[in-house]
Amino acid sequence: MFYKKLGLQIALAAFCAWDASAQTAAAYSWKNLPKIQQPVFKKDTVRITAFGAVGDGHTLNTKAINEAISTISKKGGGVVLVSPGLWITGPVVLKSNVNLHIQESATLLFTTDKTQYGLVEGSYEGKSAARNESPISGLNLENIAITGKGVVDGNGDAWRAVHKSQLTESEWKEKVASGGVLKDDGKTWYPSEQFKQASVQNKSMLLTPGTTPKDFAHMKDFLRPNLVVLNNCKKVLLEGVTFQNSGAWCLHPLMCEDLTMRNVRVKNPDYAHNGDGMDIESCKNFLIEGCVLDVGDDAICIKSGKDEEGRKRGKPTENGVIRNNIIYKGHGAFVIGSEMSGGARNIFIENCTFMGTDKGLRFKSVRGRGGLVENIYARNIFMRDIVQEAIFFDMYYFVKFATDGVRDMSPVVNEGTPVFRNMQFENIVCNGAQKGVFIRGLPEMPIRNITMKNMTLSADKGIELTDADQISFDNVQLITKQVSPIIFSDNSTNISLSGIKYDSSDLLISVTGERSKNLKIDKTDLSKSKKVAQFEKGAEEKSLTLVKGK
Structure with a gap:
């Protein structure tokens, strides 16, 4: 569907109408995880x-x-x-x-x-x-x-x-x-x-x-080679082996079906350029469990092709279970993108430990990629000493902004617009990070419908939202070094902050941007802030509703 030459409001209205009709319930749930077929071999x-x-x-x-x-x-x-x-x-x-x-x-x-x-x-x-x-x-x-x-x-x-x-x-x-x-x-x-x-x-x-x-x-x-490349294969098992010292990416299954990586160890030097651990690209039905990764780039990364070529391939990475893994060094521990033009969906991550990665849960894309990423679920994720953000969404991957930090407004929503939506994260613990949560969508396509609950995040800064919509935080403890503000929201809408726990602060929330609306804070002790909210750059006080009471 194309919206060229439309104004921003018209494009958004048209896309949202399509978006509402396109949403369907996830094919899987925590009680009904994807099933992955295993290979069987003769004893010869x-x-x-x-x-x-x-x-x-x-x-x-x-x-x-x-x-x-x-x-x-x-x-x-x-x-x-x-x-x-x-x-x-x-x-x-x-x-x-x-x-x-x-x-x-x-x-x-x-x-x-x-x-x-x-x-x-x-x-x-x-x-x-x-x-x-x-x-x-x-x-x-x-x-x-x-x-x-x-x-x-x-x-x-x-x-x-x-x-x-x-x-x-x-x-x-x-x-x-x-x-x-x-x-x-x-x-x-x-x-x-x-x-x-x-x-x-x-x-x-x-x-x-x-x-x-x-x-x-x-x-x-x-032309550096990836260490292991399996292309268009079915019923694949990698188990027990240590894969290390790859020239570029280490393990690269491409368009595979019924893939299992169990108790695998992946090791690359931290200086290894493109030294990714696992790049699961356009694969269907996969299980990654009991693995240990210590690499020079992203550790477990979900991909599905890049830009027009990836969209033409049209093969999302889907129906995956990632559990019981330990990740040490890496640019991101669990990552989707930035080459995700074929989409990604129905992926479950649980019971994983991240120690010392640059980012924890990392989602990245940029205008021109296209692709739909949805139905991503993470629970029981435990992080320590994360260098940058514990939870990170950014639709400006490798984009340089003007010196004033202003992002351009694009009225065009088309096949090159990436969509990230419908995700649930729960029981997340992070001890040490630069930021607890960072979400930055596009003005024409916000990051949408993300639920985060039962989290304890110890970081220099708390939560930062830009061009986000339908984001809810429930029972989240923020232990931050920065006390003003604990939460920053720019041009974001339909934001629910319920049961937020924090130490005393100078400012609880800063709201900026004239497109900000329908923010709500409830079940939160507002008395611990010298100032609860401030509004700048066109944001109005009516954009935020405060419900007093703990």
Whole structure:
């Protein structure tokens, strides 16, 4: 539906009418979670040593491992066993009905010889791109697994650039001494001159009509591979294995169905550029449980393609359960976006611990993405030492504002307008953050219908809302260092603040913006504030209703 050349009020009225008719009850609930089918394998087992593999940390075993996988797949499937040892290999290609089982004390270490990796058509941040072949890949497969207690190591330092500021002095000296080249200012290390030139010239890796991966041979070293890419596969299991040191994203299931990641460990250095842990893209029916992540970018991230290309694909990431996970470093612990143009829905997150991530629950997008994100549920989330926001929504991802901080008003609501709505968060605890809750929607499309209840948030600042609608807070304790204001609301509507607990403050709530209306505070001790409310930048006192009483 398009609203070009309409005024803002007309566009909003038309869209809201459509929005009301489009809302339906979630297909799932906490009592009726999505069901994920598990793969089943024959017990037939072959060892990679039977095909000539040698685990001496020196021999290249690419041919032997792939022959073992192909042989047992052709026989109807079974287990390919990687026994204890250090197994050097090039790209491994999975086949249907095969469980690649990596035993404890076994490590698959991928070679740093980049000639072993062919240039292929892949994906970069939701768009078709030239990439180096992934260390582990699978395409159009069914009934596949990587299991065991071993390690898969992508040797990612051979692929990545790194900034001097990200390393200690001794680490930087060691990196420079290892080879590679430096940026002209001496502050960035590149693995090669080819990588440097592609980076400083900001060369694109995206495939356009008439181009093929071979056309990118001059910048091959720059096209870092994701460690594991499974494309259009069904009944997938990753269990028990440690995946680490990826050149770019670590685990990337794309358009998969019935995906389980259980008791997996994902480890990347905190300086790993694009060092995401898990990027679940356009997948249906998935379970992530008992996993531990410590990574250099977003940890568990939900994606579904980028901009027009993602909308044309039209495959939302949907019907997922994420539970009992521990996340250490990461830009965001649980994340949706920013490449979510195909949408995301029916996702349940519970019983997770976030320790030291930049953000906790992170939702991000921008004009032009499009996509509908709805029916997201989170409960029993426990956070500690969050660097920035515990709960974060922002529709201005990577947008630079004018020096006065003013955001532009767009009257256009069209296929490129992202929509985030219908979410419930409960029993959230955060001990340490810059902000407890930050929500910033678009003037033409506010973040809408978010319920947050039974939360205790200890942060420098409390709650900040901008262009938000139908947001309710119930039984929320805010333990803040900033005492003026505890809550900030700009051009937001239909905001309910009930049972808010806080320490004494100079100002409880600041309301700004002429579009502010229908804010309500009740079941809250207003006497603890020297001043309950102030109104600025066109906001009127009638926009806020105060119901006295605790």
